[in-house]
């Protein structure tokens with residue numbers, strides 16, 4: 001059997017594990033609820049149990065390492081999950097230390113959005129591009145940047161917090177505390193909230209019928225727009241405009257060869273794309289207007305595949321060479337100390 005990596009995608013609601021091959025193929029896959037409220041030690045115990053199960057079920061697998069991704073903020077170099085809002089009780093958990101000690105294998109850790117960007121770039125919608133911006137639009141907005149063949153990390157691996165760039169001075173408050181974040185106006189949550197405010201229970205609208213007179217979600221809006229409902233079409237148009245404004249900023253900042261849009265709202269990509277394009281035509285400077293905006297291809301396995309590639313493609317273009325663990329001297333230790341102090 002060819003060489004494989006164990007991959008883990010630690011989400012706020014679901015914990016996924018897989019055995020992944022060098023071509024991005026998923027050889028085996030397992031998942032279970034994360035149950036974050038049980039605390040980090042219990043969750044890590046479950047990761048270890050899932051890894052044992054995958055290894056037991058595939059005794060002939062030649063596993064050369066573990067690639068893991070988790071929500072940010074995390075420090076990929078120090079291997080520390082710093083304290084994501086979606087993982088309650090996680091504070092400066094040294095994931096790489098724990099897993100490498102347990103399995104005696106090299107372990108790499110990456111922010112989940114960066115891992116998904118890497119997955120789409122190596123094996124999905126961004127194959128062959130030198131630079132790429134991946135944007136995931138669902139409950140929130142996240143993203144990752146591949147710049148000249150490498151994940152762009154910035155200080156402490158915190159770069160490309162796309163959802164929290166300010167794109168307007170007003171509107172609903174973001175969970176981060178600011179007003180006007182990209183996420184606060186353009187996420188699936190924001191779209192659902194606009195649809196809910198526009199309608200009311202029992203008004204007989206298509207949106208409220210789809211939601212059974214409960215709160216309207218982004219999924220309902222897309223569904224209603226597909227039936228030609230005028231209110232839903234207007235909501236989609238407004239949503240596409242916000243996305244187009246955000247994407248225009250990303251074009252100007254990173255000059256990618258392609259923008260890949262993933263997340264739940266990518267299910268409505270065909271409906272959103274004309275409005276996104278029109279906004280980019282209107283707002284981007286001439287030289288940036290011809291960049292393709294495409295839907296993601298890997299769905300919910302993008303993070304797993306990207307995390308595995310940190311192991312399987314180590315040292316080849318696309319892996320962040322500066323992140324190699326055996327270089328964990330002054331810089332890495334400083335990052336860890338900084339994380340603890342923070």
Ligand SMILES: [Zn+2]
Pocket residue numbers: 163164174175176177178181183184
């Ligand atoms: Zn924010």
